[in-house]
Amino acid sequence: MTIDIDSWVRVAAFAGAAFSMGLGAIGAAIGEGFAAGKANEATSRNPVYSGEIFKMMLVGQAVAETAAIFALVIAVLLLFAVGGTISMITAAGLLGAGLSMGFGAIGSGIGSGFPAGEACSGLALQPEMNRSITTTMLIGSAVSQTPAIFAMVVAFMLMFIDFSASSPHMISALLAAGMCMGFGAVGSGIGSGYPAGSACAGMARQPAMSSRLTTNMLIGAAVSQTPAIFAMVVAFILMFTNFSGLPLHPTSAAILGAGIATGMAAIGSGVGSGLVGQTSCEGIARQPLSVTPVTNIMLLAQAVSQTPAIYGLLISFILIFKKYAPADNISVSAAFFSAGLCMGLGAIGPGIGIGYTGSKATRWVARRPESTGDLTRVMLVGQAVSESTAIYSLVISLVLIFLM
């Protein structure tokens, strides 16, 4: 049975559409469910304001829905609107676009649900803050949508830029770019939602701290976005690097590994940084006097939780820019691909763990600023231990790249 290239392109487009919509529907539904649950909780606490709470829930859910709508648009385009030059590179681009959008919509959908739900709770607690809570909720949800927008941009580029004249390395480069952006958006989407949610809750608890809460929410969410930006940068590099002088094997496998390394490594760091941002907003709402130590320890803890994503980025750059000798057997390709997979997977847990440690330290610095020194020390020690498994993964990756 021989299958012509035209059929492969259609197979890739249909599979991409399925990935895009199937995966893309996960996050928005979870986020909207969280918002609706919180809205019910809020209504039972303060039934007099049920109308306002209902309105807030619908607005919040509409923003969370955006991520799924992006996925729907990409899926429909993949089904009907794609044409142009037909080659295996086109097929890889279409599948990559579906993967990018599908995975990329998960985090933003979940993340946007947090501010929506917390805004409903806040409204029940402090109805006269309606206007500023709504504004904060909209800003926070919009920031959480950013990774999905990155994923959509990458998906559009993969679908509509004609790469078919490039070397055959582009087949794996386009797939890798799609996976990198898709995976990389998951953590940042969820992570950006955490500070946005606790800023909405904090505004209801402590209206006087509104402007400071907005500032900390934006800083916290911006740092959580960094891993998604790493992933976008690597996706662009993969799309626009000219690999044509290099041997097809093992470069293709190394390129795939490079995409997976940064993409997966971004998941943990995105979520971890978000956890820290969440308790920093919570802390300054509870203890307005602790603003300075809380912001300081938030930035420190977020910086440490970025390290696993940076290891992923490092491995990706090595894999992309290394000069490969032609491989005479499959094991060389496997070693490079495995290096990327190892670093990507290995960075997920430490990223989340480091963020969790940082979040608890931030919470207790807010409550007990006089113990900042002790808390910072134990936080850093705890984070260093949690980091160790990411370092093992880095070592194994480097061994796979340079010794095998």
Added chain:
Amino acid sequence: MAIEGIHIIHAASFLGAGLAMGLGAIGPGIGEGFVGGKACEAIGKNPAEAGLLTRTMLVGQAVSESTGIYSLVIALLLLFVV
């Protein structure tokens, strides 16, 4: 590119090493982070016991680390011994 048995075995051991270390690092990373977080909470509640709490945290983390080290050992065995 000829595919021979020995090369498939090497490829499998490289992939296995990457998967072993990569997947094996997820659990300890989260678990140790959880221990660290709870230690910060405990020191926040009772700063006078900071020394004792740090020691307990480190012992707990060391135990949680063990599965990460098992993964590392298996990955190194797959790469250099098997």
